[in-house]
Amino acid sequence: MGDREQNLKDALELLRDAKIAIQKVSKIYETEPVGGVPQDDFLNIVVEVSTDLTAENLLKVIHSIEKGLHRKRLVHWGPRTIDLDILYFNDDHIQTGDLTVPHPEIPNRKFVLVPLLEVVEPNSQLHKDAQKMLDQTTDKMNVQVYKSGSE
Numbered sequence: 001m002g003d004r005e006q007n008l009k010d011a012l013e014l015l016r017d018a019k020i021a022i023q024k025v026s027k028i029y030e031t032e033p034v035g036g037v038p039q040d041d042f043l044n045i046v047v048e049v050s051t052d053l054t055a056e057n058l059l060k061v062i063h064s065i066e067k068g069l070h071r072k073r074l075v076h077w078g079p080r081t082i083d084l085d086i087l088y089f090n091d092d093h094i095q096t097g098d099l100t101v102p103h104p105e106i107p108n109r110k111f112v113l114v115p116l117l118e119v120v121e122p123n124s125q126l127h128k129d130a131q132k133m134l135d136q137t138t139d140k141m142n143v144q145v146y147k148s149g150s151e
């Protein structure tokens with residue numbers, strides 16, 4: 001919602017403020033909303049970060065950034081100013097009440113897989129896995145690069 005590109009920039013700045021180092025940032029992709037709730041198109045990016053935080057503490061930082069950007073959880077999968085998800089955390093598999101890593105929706109989300117492929121090492125296992133997931137999606141979603149400042 002709102003100035004979508006600025007919201008992404010603000011989120012990156014707030015991650016940096018929290019001493020989370022941004023290593024790589026994908027291009028911005030614009031996609032139709034998935035999940036059945038009628039709303040404006042989304043802007044999505046994937047970033048690679050490095051941090052000394054545990055995954056649980058990273059999640060806490062993410063929640064405080066979402067709060068700082070006035071994210072309101074009114075409708076599940078509904079409009080939001082910002083949504084930060086942990087897709088992967090090293091090679092860890094985490095399953096707690098608050099956190100599932102790798103994020104279980106990755107294989108279903110072309111708007112994640114396309115920018116993910118951009119930031120992971122070209123010859124890595126993760127790249128191969130992401131490419132395979134993308135090849136297997138039957139999703140016809142058009143994931144197009146967003147032209148900066150075109151709001």
Ligand SMILES: Nc1ncnc2c1ncn2[C@@H]1O[C@H](COP(=O)(O)OP(=O)(O)OP(=O)(O)O)[C@@H](O)[C@H]1O
Pocket residue numbers: 059073076077078083084085086087097098099100101102103105
């Ligand atoms: N890998 C993860 N990254 C971020 N949040 C997660 C993760 N796994 C579980 N969660 C939990 O999901 C809860 C709900 O997240 P949120 O409201 O952002 O869902 P959503 O954006 O509507 O859907 P989705 O998580 O599928 O994108 C968070 O409070 C968090 O505890």
Ligand SMILES: Nc1nc2c(c(=O)[nH]1)N=C(CO)CN2
Pocket residue numbers: 031032033034035042044077078083111
């Ligand atoms: N295109 C698009 N659709 C969504 C997205 C998203 O990031 N992009 N996130 C959702 C819930 O997290 C629900 N639907």
